[in-house]
Amino acid sequence: MNASLYWRPEIESLSAAQLRRLEAPLIAEQIAYVYANSAYYRQRFDAAGIRPEQVTDHASLALLPFTEKSELAAYQRQGQLFGPHQCAPTGDIIRMVGTGGSSGTPTRLGWTAKDVQAYDEMGARALWTVGCRPDDLIINCFNYRLYSGGIMDHSAFEALGATILPYGVGQSKQLLELLSHFPKQDIKGEYTLYSTPSYAVRLADLAEDMGIDLHSLPIRKGIFSGEPGLQVPGYRQRIEEAWNMRTCDFYGAAEVGVQSGECEYHQGFHFSSGGLVVAELIDPDSTEVIPMTDGAKGELVFTSIQRQACPMIRQRTHDTVQVFTDPCACGRHSFRFNVLGRSDDMFIVKGVNVFPLSVQEALLSLRPRVTGEFVIQLEHVPPTDIPPTVCVEISNDVPITEHQSLIQDIVAVISKHANFTPRVILVSPGSIASEHKTKRLYRVYEGDQTPALMPLTMEA
Ligand SMILES: [Zn+2]
Known part of the structure; x- marks a missing residue:
């Protein structure tokens, strides 16, 4: 085992079968927990005729109904702070963030201290996969007002030990001026931009207008998340040429906290949330489970298995992906996936x-x-x-x-x-x-x- 490949080698280096053995009791525990603490899940399981004791492993998870974020959002609009899937008392919840992208009312998510730790753990594993190390300095250009990319990802970078500059969105000219004054050789690691890919393009256009040569800045790496596009070769090339930087694609599913990064071989996102979130693949039309075999295509469904505040059981992501189970050249053997599109966007x-x-x-x-x-x-x-x-x-x-x-x-x-x-x-x-x-x-x-x-x- 090459320990330096992983942030958490004792979990990430496990084979799929070993991981399933480790996760089975956690699945059973999580299902019993949500049944005991959430009237919403209790009613839904009862309506499906399923007792929590029947769900003891990955296969039996498929007995349970799916959870849709839109349904939980509807309960929030009716006046519930977090929604009917809240299992921990509000006094134990230490952080609230929203999801929902650029339009509409955000859906509120709650996290206990242990949930935040789990989010940081998933983030650190994925950031390690994209090559982020404690010596790196990260400029975080995600929105700190409400959204996960800001404060949640900020704390994942900190958990890994990287130095993080919380910039947020807006004031782009001032950002470019700030970056143009960064010393080139003063850090051992890499200056890294963390943003959406389209924001890197916007900054590049702005730099041109301001007469700033991006190649003269010390930023040589970008980690991009929040929107698709980096897998389109021309788009990736455009950013790499404009900034003279290496780019890494990063996937996040905010409700469950899954974060996944691509390694240096760019062969899809390595799923690295083992032991904390279970992934399933389904046919989006029939909702039947599709086996995770090499090349299989379907919609990703996530179940949190150690979540306290707002556990998500079989949450449909509406992300259509293709999975790969062949060994990656980097040596990691978790399954990888490419996002083909949001089934919502199709x-x-x-x-x-x-x-x-x-x-x-x-x-x-x-x-x-x-x-x-x-x-x-x-x-x-x-x-x-x-x-x-x-x-x-x-x-x-x-x-x-x-x-x-x-x-x-x-x-x-x-x-x-x-x-x-x-x-x-x-x-x-x-x-x-x-x-x-x-x-x-x-x-x-x-x-x-x-x-x-x-x-x-x-x-x-
Ligand atoms: Zn790899």
């Missing part, structure tokens, strides 16, 4: 399943005429034969005389790579990327508010 046009990621991939082939930023507006209830509108950000130096031919090229690449023919609107540079998570899909037919964009040219 839509059907003329019978074809479309994920926003495939549109992103298509648009990147047209750089530098387009920036790569875009939003999709779904005006009609899917499945539909009426194509959605794709608003595409263009570069400063595309003359207006070339707009129509650029629109034709955009339609052609999206038709080829994403298999639908969009209506295209060109928008001015810098109007889409945000400091928070960049939302790609707007369901206008549901009343989803699209951002205020400045249309330049529409399809003729």
Whole structure:
């Protein structure tokens, strides 16, 4: 065993079978605990005709109903602070954060001191996987106001022993000025940017406007989370070239606290939350469990097995993934996964399943005429034969005389790579990327508010 591979070798180096043996009693204990302490879980298990004693291992977990975050959010809107799955008294809860991304009312999550410790542990394991070490200095550009990426991830970096600069979002010019004064050789580790990938792009554009050469800064590494996109090679390359940095992709599921990172071989996220969270793969339509075999595709479902405040039992993530169980070149043997898309974000046009990621991939082939930023507006209830509108950000130096031919090229690449023919609107540079998570899909037919964009040219 190569101990330096892992933050917690005694758990992370276990084989899948050894891990299952360690987790089985924890599953039984967690299920008995939620049944005893939450009327919500008790009623749901009773309605399914399942006694907690029947759930003693991974296979029997599948007897239980799923938990949907949206359902818990509905209880919160009716006046409950954390929701009906709260199992620990509020006096034991030491931290409240929210989830929910860039729009809508956030769902509140509570954590006891032991829950925070478990979150930090999962974070430290995943950060170790992406190569983060105690000598590194991290600039955290996630939102500290409410969201997990701020205070929760901050404490995971601290648990690992790294030096962390809590910057948060906003005041981007001041951030670039601050970074431009960092000494180059004064730390043994690496200066590391921690943000969404689209924020790294936004900072790069801003640096250009300010006349700051990012290559002259000491930031040589970026850990990116909060939104997909880094697995699109052109997008990753764009960030790496703009900053002259190595990039690592990072996955987080805030409700259960799972964090997963990719190793230096970029072969998917290594699942490293063993002993604290159990992962299942399901068919999102039939909800049947899919065996975790090499190459299998399905939706990830997570169950916390040592959670006190707000345990999540079989929580549907709506993340469609492909799993890999073959050994990774790095030597870690936990299963890995690639996120193919959020099943929430998928839509059907003329019978074809479309994920926003495939549109992103298509648009990147047209750089530098387009920036790569875009939003999709779904005006009609899917499945539909009426194509959605794709608003595409263009570069400063595309003359207006070339707009129509650029629109034709955009339609052609999206038709080829994403298999639908969009209506295209060109928008001015810098109007889409945000400091928070960049939302790609707007369901206008549901009343989803699209951002205020400045249309330049529409399809003729
Ligand atoms: Zn690996």
